[in-house]
Amino acid sequence: MKFIVAIVLTAFLAFSGGLWFDWWSVAVAAFIIALLVHQKAGKAFFAGFLGVFILWGAFAWWIDMKNESILSKKIAATLPLGGNVILLILLTAFVGALVAGFGAMSGSYLRSSK
Amino acid sequence: MRVIPFITSAVITTGLVWALNKPWGKTVPMPMGKFLSPQHGFWQNAEASGYDYNADLKFPDLKGNASVYLDERLVPHIFAENDEDLYFLQGYIHAKFRLFQMDLQTKAAEGRASEIAGPVAVNFDKEQRRLGMRYAAENAVKETEKDPVSLAMFTAYTKGVNAYIHSLKESEIPVEYKLLNSKPEEWSNIRTALLLKMMAKMLSSGTENDLSYTNAKSIFGYDAFKKIYPQVPDSLVPIVPKGTIFDTAGIVPVKPATADSLYFGKKDTMMVAEISKPDKNNGSNNWVVAGSKTLDGAPILCNDPHLELSLPSIWFELQLSTPTSNVYGVSLPGSPFVIIGFNDSIAWGVTNAQRDVKDYFEIKFKDASRKEYWFNGKWEPATIRHEEIKVKGGETVYDTVAYTAFGPVLFDESFSNPLSNKRSLAIRWTAHEGSNEGFTFYKLNRAKNYADYADAIKTFQCPGQNFVFASKTGDIAIWQQGKFPARWEGQGIYVMPGEDDSYNWQGFIPQAENPHAKNPVRGFLESANQRPVDSTYPYFIPGSYITPRGVSIEHFLSGMNGITVTDMMKLQGNYFNSLADDAVPILLKYVNESELNTEARKYIDIVKAWNLEADPASKGQTIYQCWWDSLESAIWRDDISKTDPMSPWPEEQTTMELLARDSSSLKYIDNVNTPEVETLSGVVTSALNKVAADLVIKEAEGKLEWGKFKNPSIYHLIKDGLPAFARKGLNVGGNGNIINAVTHSHGPSWRMIVHLVSETEAYGVYPAGQSGNPGSKYYDNFVDTWVKGEYYKLWVMKASEAADKKVKWVMKFGKG
Numbered sequence: 001m002k003f004i005v006a007i008v009l010t011a012f013l014a015f016s017g018g019l020w021f022d023w024w025s026v027a028v029a030a031f032i033i034a035l036l037v038h039q040k041a042g043k044a045f046f047a048g049f050l051g052v053f054i055l056w057g058a059f060a061w062w063i064d065m066k067n068e069s070i071l072s073k074k075i076a077a078t079l080p081l082g083g084n085v086i087l088l089i090l091l092t093a094f095v096g097a098l099v100a101g102f103g104a105m106s107g108s109y110l111r112s113s114k
Numbered sequence: 115m116r117v118i119p120f121i122t123s124a125v126i127t128t129g130l131v132w133a134l135n136k137p138w139g140k141t142v143p144m145p146m147g148k149f150l151s152p153q154h155g156f157w158q159n160a161e162a163s164g165y166d167y168n169a170d171l172k173f174p175d176l177k178g179n180a181s182v183y184l185d186e187r188l189v190p191h192i193f194a195e196n197d198e199d200l201y202f203l204q205g206y207i208h209a210k211f212r213l214f215q216m217d218l219q220t221k222a223a224e225g226r227a228s229e230i231a232g233p234v235a236v237n238f239d240k241e242q243r244r245l246g247m248r249y250a251a252e253n254a255v256k257e258t259e260k261d262p263v264s265l266a267m268f269t270a271y272t273k274g275v276n277a278y279i280h281s282l283k284e285s286e287i288p289v290e291y292k293l294l295n296s297k298p299e300e301w302s303n304i305r306t307a308l309l310l311k312m313m314a315k316m317l318s319s320g321t322e323n324d325l326s327y328t329n330a331k332s333i334f335g336y337d338a339f340k341k342i343y344p345q346v347p348d349s350l351v352p353i354v355p356k357g358t359i360f361d362t363a364g365i366v367p368v369k370p371a372t373a374d375s376l377y378f379g380k381k382d383t384m385m386v387a388e389i390s391k392p393d394k395n396n397g398s399n400n401w402v403v404a405g406s407k408t409l410d411g412a413p414i415l416c417n418d419p420h421l422e423l424s425l426p427s428i429w430f431e432l433q434l435s436t437p438t439s440n441v442y443g444v445s446l447p448g449s450p451f452v453i454i455g456f457n458d459s460i461a462w463g464v465t466n467a468q469r470d471v472k473d474y475f476e477i478k479f480k481d482a483s484r485k486e487y488w489f490n491g492k493w494e495p496a497t498i499r500h501e502e503i504k505v506k507g508g509e510t511v512y513d514t515v516a517y518t519a520f521g522p523v524l525f526d527e528s529f530s531n532p533l534s535n536k537r538s539l540a541i542r543w544t545a546h547e548g549s550n551e552g553f554t555f556y557k558l559n560r561a562k563n564y565a566d567y568a569d570a571i572k573t574f575q576c577p578g579q580n581f582v583f584a585s586k587t588g589d590i591a592i593w594q595q596g597k598f599p600a601r602w603e604g605q606g607i608y609v610m611p612g613e614d615d616s617y618n619w620q621g622f623i624p625q626a627e628n629p630h631a632k633n634p635v636r637g638f639l640e641s642a643n644q645r646p647v648d649s650t651y652p653y654f655i656p657g658s659y660i661t662p663r664g665v666s667i668e669h670f671l672s673g674m675n676g677i678t679v680t681d682m683m684k685l686q687g688n689y690f691n692s693l694a695d696d697a698v699p700i701l702l703k704y705v706n707e708s709e710l711n712t713e714a715r716k717y718i719d720i721v722k723a724w725n726l727e728a729d730p731a732s733k734g735q736t737i738y739q740c741w742w743d744s745l746e747s748a749i750w751r752d753d754i755s756k757t758d759p760m761s762p763w764p765e766e767q768t769t770m771e772l773l774a775r776d777s778s779s780l781k782y783i784d785n786v787n788t789p790e791v792e793t794l795s796g797v798v799t800s801a802l803n804k805v806a807a808d809l810v811i812k813e814a815e816g817k818l819e820w821g822k823f824k825n826p827s828i829y830h831l832i833k834d835g836l837p838a839f840a841r842k843g844l845n846v847g848g849n850g851n852i853i854n855a856v857t858h859s860h861g862p863s864w865r866m867i868v869h870l871v872s873e874t875e876a877y878g879v880y881p882a883g884q885s886g887n888p889g890s891k892y893y894d895n896f897v898d899t900w901v902k903g904e905y906y907k908l909w910v911m912k913a914s915e916a917a918d919k920k921v922k923w924v925m926k927f928g929k930g
Contacts, residue, residue, distance in 0.1 A: 015153075023151035024131040031127075041119065059152035067160035071289070071889030075156055077838035078293070092150040092157070095134065099147065102127035109120035 003047050006037040010051025010100065015059075026052045026096050027103030034107025041108045048104025049097040057093030064089065137295045139507070140232075144295045159289035159889040167923035171281075172930025175202060175273045182207060182925040183911060188884035188892045191433040191911040191921075198270040200436050201450040203927060205274025205301070208430060212447035212886040213279070214288040215426050217298055218831055220305045220448060223312035224248050228505040230294055236503060236511050240529055241389045243501045244515050246522040247315065250545045251307035257548035258303065264553045268303045271450040275301035289889060290832065296506075309448030310552065314545040316421070317577035318596075320392030321658040322470040325384040328608040329757035336378045336604075341772070342764045342782075346649045347661045348771045349696070351668040353580060353592060353646040354629045355636065363652035364624040369602040370616040377610060377617070384609060386525050386539070387759045394658045395850045395860055396421055398465035399686070400582040401640035401667055402590045404633065409676045412871045413584040416682050417454055417463025418862035420855045423828040425839060425894060427882035429453075429864045433911060434559065441559040442876070442910050444864050447886075451555035454866060456876060458910075459562045460585045461868035465641045467578030467594050470656040472543040473605075473619070475520045475612030479538055484516045484526060487538075490614045494519070520612060521546055540612055542619065544597045549575035564589045564632070571595045572625050580641035586870045591632040592639045594646045598623045601654045623653055640667045642853075661767045662851040666692040670853075679877065682867045687903040688853040689728045694738050697770045698726070701741060704773075704798040713806035717741075728854075729847040730821025737818075739849070740809060742766065744801035752786045766851065821845050827859050828881055828897065830888070839888050844881075844901050865905065877905035 010033045017025035030048030039047060064072045069085050077083040081091065134147030149155040167184050178195035180203055185191065190207050194200040208216065221227060225242030227235035258264045279298050291297060323343075331339045370377075398419040405411040421428055429444035434452060443455015454463050479496075480486040486493040496516035503511040516523045518540045526538040550573065557570030567583045571593055574581075578596025583589070599606070599619040610617040629646040631639055642663035645655070669692065670685055698721065710718060717737045724734025746769055754761040764772075772780050773794070784792045809818065817823050826846045830839035848854035848861065855861050862881075869875040881900040885892035899906065909920060916924070 018151065018153035023148045023154045024135060026151075027127050027131055041123075056150075056152050060157050063152060063157045063160050063162075066162035066164070067889060068163050068891070070891060070893070071156065071160040074836075074838045074888055078836060083838070092152065095147060095150050099127065099130050099134065102123055102130060105123040106120060106127050109116045109123055112116045112119075 002037055002039055003043055006033055006039060006044070006047035007051040007054070009033045009037060010048050010104065011055040014052050014055050014100065024099060026100045030100035030104035031107040034104040035111055038111050039108060041105050041112070044108035045101045045105040049101030052100035053093045053097035056096035057089055060089045060092045144293055149292055154285045156289050156292050158285045159292070159887055161887060161890040163891055167925065169925040171925065172928050173202070173277050174929065175277065176927060176929045178929065180927040181916070182927070183916065183921045184923040184925070185909060185920045186922050187906060189431050189433070191435065193435045193913055195436065197436060198266055200434055201267050201270040202274035202277070204432070204434060204445065204450050205271040206278045207432070208445070208447040209275040209278035209301070211884055212426055212430060213298055214290040215831060215886050216275070216309070216448040219312055220308040223308040223315070225501070225503065228503055228511070230296060230506060232506045233508040236505060237389055239503045240501070240513050241524070243513065244522055244524045244529060245315065245319065245541070246543070246546055247308065247311050249499070249522065250311045250314070251304050253546060253548040254307040254310065254550065255304050257550045258307070258552070261550060261553065264550055264556065267450055267556060268306055268552065271306060272301050272303050288887065293836070306449050306552070309446060311545060313446070314577045316392045316396055317466045318469070318471050318545060319543065320394050320396065321468045322472045322656070323658065323762050324474045324607060324609055325387060326759065326762045328382055328384045329759070330754065330761035331608055332381045332383050333753055333756050333761055342768065343762070344768060345656065346645060347767055348775070349661055349665055349767060350645055350648065351664045352644060352648050353594060353639070353641040353664070354631050355634050356648050358631065360647070360651050361627055363600070364627055365600045365621045367600045367602045367605070367620040369605070372616070373604070377608065378604060382609070383757050385758060386530050393422065393860060395660070395855070395857065396466060397468065397643035397660050397855070399640070399642045399663060399667060399853060399855070400463040400465045400580065401638060401671060402582050402584045402592070403671065403677050404590045404637040405588050407637040407675055407677050409678050410871065412869060413588060413590055414677060414679065414682055415461040415463060415582060415584040415868045415870070416686060416866065417465070417582065418686055418865045419454065419464065420861055421863040422860050423863055423881055425828055425830045425841065425882050426886035427863060427880050429880050431878065431880070431884065435913070439560045440910070442908060443866070444880070449552060451552060452559050453555055454864065456868045456874060457559060457561070458874065460567060460583065461870060462558055462567065463582045463866065464579040466643055467580055467596055467646065468643045468657040468659050469578045469596065469598055470606060470658070471576060471578065471596070471598060472541055474609040475540045475542065475617065476609055477518055477523055477538040477540045477612045479516070482527065484514070484523070484538070487516070487518055488613050489519055518612070519615070520618065539609060544576040544599070547575060547597060549573070549597070551575065563587060564591060567591070568593070580646070582639060582641065584868070584870055586872070589633060590639055591630070592641060593630040594628050596628070598628070598655065601656070603654045605654065607656050636672065638671045640664065640671060642667055660851065661765070662693040663853055663855065666690055666853050679867055679869050679875065683877070683903070683905060685853065686862070686865050686867070689847045691726050691728050691735065691849070691852055693766060693770060693851050694726050696774060697742060698724070698738060700770065700773050701745070701798055704795045705802060706795050706799045709799045711803050711806060713810050714802045717806055717809055718802060728820055728849050728852050730819060730845045732820045732847060733818045735820040735847070736812070736823045737809060740805040741802050744805045745798055748785070748797040748801050749780070749782055753782050820847050824858050826856050829859055841894055841897050844897070846901055867905070874910060876908040876910070878908050879905045
């Protein structure tokens with residue numbers, strides 16, 4: 001339950017932070033949630049990771065659907081991901097998630113009492 | 115707290131953020147984290163297909179209320195209460211849809227491409243600065259500032275662009291900035307001037323060949339040169355109808371006494387070439403038919419400017435309306451006004467004059483500092499301009515450009531090809547003379563009749579244009595307008611001595627003597643980059659003229675009567691190859707069929723059966739063109755390769771005329787590098803045998819059809835940098851010398867037909883879309899229509915039609 005709460009809160013705080021701050025605020029969001037909702041480092045990492053993975057993945061997928069993949073196809077061919085839009089969405093989600101995961105892990109270790 | 119693990123994971127987190135927040139060289143030029151973030155990066159530019167453009171905006175710089183109605187094709191219909199608000203809104207809308215393009219083009223014009231592209235663009239930037247692009251723009255701004263009305267319009271436009279830039283959140287900047295990790299820069303009047311100078315370079319800097327002609331003269335000698343690069347082609351159909359009597363020249367320039375020895379007779383070569391010489395095919399077609407030749411008695415005006423095709427397009431379509439003016443057409447993002455279009459009374463269009471307005475003078479400097487140069491018998495101080503070129507991912511580069519009595523020194527010891535003999539060459543170019551080209555369009559947008567049109571264009575200096583005109587009152591006209599030097603015979607086609615004033619321009623052709631025609635009896639006028647006049651015009655007017663399209667247009671228009679808009683659409687899409695009409699019989703006359711190999715025999719049969727149409731499915735066009743190119747190569751390559759860089763290829767038209775006139779006199783057929791003496795029959799035959807081998811390969815790849823062979827493509831402005839942003843493999847035919855002048859990535863950048871009936875009926879299309887955003891469906895939605903040769907009916911909206919169903923969105927503007 002705590003795990004799911006952490007995921008949801010991370011996603012929510014990361015989204016709100018993104019409205020005002022730079023992209024890497026997702027790491028700060030995950031860090032703060034890991035401090036507030038304390039879990040072991042491994043669990044905290046995955047909660048932070050999944051929170052932003054879901055946020056960025058779903059957000060990108062939603063934008064892409066409304067855009068009918070006009071831009072994502074071009075970007076996916078440029079990066080290069082062979083024009084594969086799914087890969088581009090997964091890469092997006094993974095990059096945000098990785099940063100958030102480590103952010104959350106740092107939060108967990110900061111609060112850990114050995 | 116678990117100190118070690120905390121520090122470790124905190125370091126990893128910060129390290130990741132750091133690594134994802136910075137660009138990594140060429141492969142990853144953008145900060146990946148920011149770029150991928152759905153709230154900050156490129157995803158924000160993926161415009162929803164049902165995006166809502168409605169807006170209600172307030173700006174302190176506006177004087178009154180205004181509305182911009184966006185129709186179903188995203189064409190803005192701008193309604194303002196006064197001119198300043200009108201151009202403020204044009205600036206705002208241009209920036210909203212085309213900001214990256216405007217920014218990139220003006221930076222490149224100024225010689226700042228290295229800030230975006232890195233070290234690879236340094237020499238391009240040096241050349242732009244040495245061409246004096248910024249100097250030219252500064253002179254234009256000074257001229258503009260003398261006229262309060264112009265200044266007010268340009269300033270309002272600038273404010274509009276900046277109002278948009280200031281309203282942008284970082285997440286909203288165009289996606290190209292995110293890809294390149296850069297930011298938009300403030301607009302200014304000088305940037306508008308730079309945009310217009312970019313056009314001046316595009317259209318009037320590549321129309322001279324002084325350096326390479328100097329080389330060609332050293333190979334062929336002056337007399338033969340005149341035949342190989344002739345001033346007046348045999349097949350010329352000039353813009354001003356033949357038989358027109360010209361006034362006696364108002365100015366008669368005098369040839370310097372030393373010309374025969376120091377100029378014409380000098381065997382000199384120039385081992386330098388410009389890096390970014392504009393494509394000489396930057397031409398166009400325009401024509402107008404009078405009521406006497408149309409079905410319903412109203413004139414029809416047509417224009418299709420041929421430029422490099424790009425995404426986004428160089429053009430942006432719009433309507434500009436105030437209580438006192440109402441104009442529709444295409445504009446250049448980066449400049450106010452409609453450039454090609456029509457209003458409620460008249461229509462106009464432009465083609466390039468192709469005149470030579472840029473000359474080279476050889477300068478003698480006192481020493482390596484280049485601070486003083488020898489002029490009129492003494493050492494004169496040069497004006498020195500220090501140039502600082504900032505380079506993305508590299509050291510700043512400095513350059514020093516000396517300005518002489520002629521103009522800037524383009525080539526010298528510190529800027530030249532590695533092969534160069536380090537000579538100093540200054541240029542004199544009419545683009546440097548202060549002028550206010552924008553004001554011509556301000557007036558044309560409001561012109562009501564021939565007198566207004568003639569008055570509007572008479573101050574237009576550079577690039578020289580053929581302004582075609584028609585009015586609802588039935589007048590048709592054309593003027594080749596520009597500021598053109600009055601030259602003595604032969605002046606300025608080669609590099610000239612620059613140690614005194616004797617070779618300098620002695621004056622300009624009086625404006626009233628520029629080639630023009632009005633209401634000819636035959637009922638039509640046309641221009642297609644050909645020489646504007648026949649040999650009876652009293653001035654020497656070199657240029658890079660293109661003859662065949664004018665021949666075709668004249669041929670078709672003279673045979674037509676009861677003309678309709680549909681006829682004109684067909685003519686703009688015409689694929690008839692008039693040059694091949696003359697060249698194929700020559701090829702077939704001289705080819706020795708018994709000497710052809712098996713493949714060549716198959717291909718010659720296709721050429722024999724060819725209907726001379728260069729449509730996309732035509733195999734005859736591909737075979738003919740390859741055969742002809744191979745023949746030209748066999749005739750000329752050995753001769754023109756005697757200089758480095760190579761001397762220019764003679765025009766296709768010229769080679770055809772030389773072969774048609776008298777093949778025996780064409781001694782250049784012999785390859786100087788082989789012991790035997792080649793004959794015309796021999797080279798025509800071997801030319802086909804040679805290309806047959808290549809054509810077999812093309813055929814195996816399924817690329818023998820012309821449309822497949824030339825692979826018509828429209829690239830993004832960043833070209834090879836963003837191949838996925840291009841549209842390739844378009845199924846269109848045509849060629850540079852055919853009316854429908856589509857080459858690989860160049861061609862009709864806007865097709866317009868205006869029927870001047872009481873309620874103007876107009877049609878247009880360009881191969882891109884209104885939005886510059888690659889993430890918008892309006893980025894390339896006109897391309898397929900253009901490929902099919904179809905048009906959109908242009909809607910001149912009335913203020914009372916705000917509720918019309920064609921209006922999809924409304925942007926309301928007010929003071930606040």
